[in-house]
Amino acid sequence: MSNVNVSRVIENIRGVTTVYTAIVEVIVNAIQATEQNSSQAGEVKIRAIRSAQLEADGSLPDITGFEIQDNGIGFTKENRDSFDTLYTDLKISDGGKGFGRFICLKYFDRLQVESDYKAQDSFFHRSFRMGKGKEIIVDESNGPSKASASRTIVRLEWIKKMKSLDKRLETIARNLAEKLLPYFITANYNCPKIVLSELDDSDAVVLNDFVSNQISSVIQEIPLTKDSFELTFDETIEQFHIRLFKFFFPKNLKSRISLVAHKREVSSSVLHGYIPEFSEDFYERTPGPDGGAARNYIVKAYVFGRFLDRHVSLERGSFDLSAGGEPLYKITQDDIETSAAEIAKEALGSDILIRQQKKQEDVQTYVDDLAPWHKYVVKSLDLTSMPYNPSAEEIEMRLQREKYRHEVQLRKDVDQILAGAALGDLRPNVARVVEAISESGKNDLVHYIALRRNILELFGKSLELDDGGAYQSEGLVHDIIFPRKGDTEITAFNDHNLWIIDERLNFSSYVSSDIPLNGGKSERPDLAVYDKRILFRGDNEASNPITIFEFKKPQRDDFVNPSSKDDPIQQIIRYVNSIRDGKYKTPKGKKMLVETNTPFYGYVVCDLTSKVEEWLLREKNFKVMPDRLGWFLWYENINLYIEVLSWDKILRDARLRNRIFFHKLGIS
Structure with missing residues (x-):
C-alpha cells in the first residue's frame, strides 16, 4: 500500500516533456521486460486507439490512446511493488528513475495494466489501474491464469490534448523511431522488434526497419572518420561517442543534436545554433537513369x-548540468553540443564548404552593391x-x-602608444595604427x-513628373535639401544636404529653415514652399557673406507676370535691405552684424522657361x-x-562635383 499524493507529483513535473515522452516511457519499460525474458525473441506491439466518432470529411478519426503490449516477464510481485513505490530503484542499473509512469498521467487520463506472469511454475493474471489520489495502484486483482506465456498490456487512454498527435501512423512511427x-x-x-499498428493489427509499421540497413529510404547512417570526442570534468576525462544520420523528407524539421542517456533521447537542439549552414535541408540524388531523383534530408547527431x-534529470527531459544559470559541472551541455556540431560539420564537409562560400559571396555582393564603405571591414570579418x-x-x-570592434581596438592601440607602454617599438606601432586609422577613415568617407x-x-526623381503628370510637392524637395521647421541648432550636419547647392554652405554657422527670424509672424526663410526664402551665413562677422535663396516650383513661371507679388528678385532685394537695416537677428537672438x-x-532656383528667360533679359537686365x-x-x-539657376543646373553641377569621388571610390 502506497501513500503518495499522485496528483501533486504530476503537477510538479517541470522537465521538458511531450506526449511522446509518456509513450516512449511505456515502450522502454516493455523493452526492458522482454530483455528479462530469455525464453523467446522480444517483441513490442503498439496499437493506436481511435475515437469512435467518425469525421464528417471522411478523414481518419483522432487517436485517443495507445495499447502497448510486450512478451516480457510480466508484472511479477517484484515489478508490481516497484510500480507502487515512488522513486523505486529496481531499474537503477538501467538508468531507471522510478518516476516515468507519472509522466503518463500528465498526458493521458488513464493508465490501465493487464499482465500475465509466471511464479512458481504457474501463471497468474494481474490487473490494476494507476491512481490519482493517495494510492499509486488501485482496482487491483490478481489470480491464476490460463495463459501459457507471460505478457503485459499497458493502455494509455483518453489523451488530454487531442491535437498533440498526428492522425497518421506513418508520422507517429517516424517520430517514435527517431x-x-x-x-x-x-x-x-539487439533491440526487440517494435511494431506500430491500428488496434486490429492492420497497417503495421515495423520501427526497426527505419534503420535496418544502409539503403533505408527514411533514415540512413553517415559514416564518420571521427566518431568520438573527449571533455575534461574535474580533472577526469569524459568520453563521448557520436553517430550521425540522414533523415529524408523531413518536411519542416531542422538538423539537430540529440543527447542520449541510457539509450533514450533526452534533449534535442538545432544544429544551426552552432553551425549556421545546417539551417536548411541538404539534397542528394538517388541512383538511377539521368542522375536519379533528388531527395532532401536533414542531419541528426x-x-x-x-x-x-x-x-539525466528525473523526468528524462533534460540534464542536471546547471542551476540558476551557473554550471554545476565543468562540462556543460553547450560544450558537448559544440563538439558534436564540429564533427557533424566535418562529416558534411563539401556541402558545408559550398554554403560557407555562398555566404561569403552574399556578404561581398552586399558590400559591393549597397555598402562599399564596408570594404575595409569585410576583409577581417569572421562569418562563422x-x-x-x-x-x-x-x-x-x-x-x-x-x-x-575595429574602432575600439584602434583606441586601445593609440592609448597604449601614448602611454609609452611600447616605447622601444614606437615607430612600427605608430605606423601600424596610422595605417589602420587611414583605412578606417577611408571606410567612413566611402559611406x-x-x-x-x-x-x-532621390533629388533627380523629385524633379520629375509623377504618374499623374504633376510635379512633386514642394515639401519633398525641401526635406531633401534641409528639413522643415529646423535650423542648425536642431538639425545635425548629417541630416541636411546643402552641398547639393554649394559645398560652401556646409560650413555655414547657422541656417534658418521655415523659422521666423524675429519670432511671431515676422518674415521667415522657408524652404517648405518654393515661394519663400532661406538664409545661410558663416560666423556672425561683418566680413562673412549672407546667402539668400528663393525657390520656385518646377515649371512655375507666373511670378514674372506684372500683377504678381512673388517676384523672387525683388523679394531678395527687399530681404537684403531689411538685413542691412538691422531688422533681423541670429537664431540665438544676437544682432546680425553687417x-x-x-x-x-542671392540665388533664385526655378525652371528657365522661355517666359522666364525673356523676363530676365528684357526686364531684369540679367546676363546669361x-x-x-x-x-x-x-x-x-x-x-x-544674384544668380538665377535652373533645377537641372543644380542637379547637373552637383553630379559633376561628386562624380570623381564616386569613380575613385569604386561606387559609380
Missing part, C-alpha cells in the same frame, strides 16, 4: 556517454556565426559590430560619398551664363550678386 533510434543503433545490443547517463542566407539587415548589423550618390538620385561692404549672395542654364547680375549699390 526517439527510440538509440535502441536500434547501440553497439552490441546522437551523442552517447556515461557522463550523460549519470546526469552569421546566419546562412543572411538578410541585408543581418549583414549590415554584423558589419557595424565589426566596425565598432558618406555613397550616401551622396543616393541623395542625388557693414556697407558685407557681401550678399555660357551653359544657358543660369543668369546673373551684380547690384553694386547694395553689394548683392
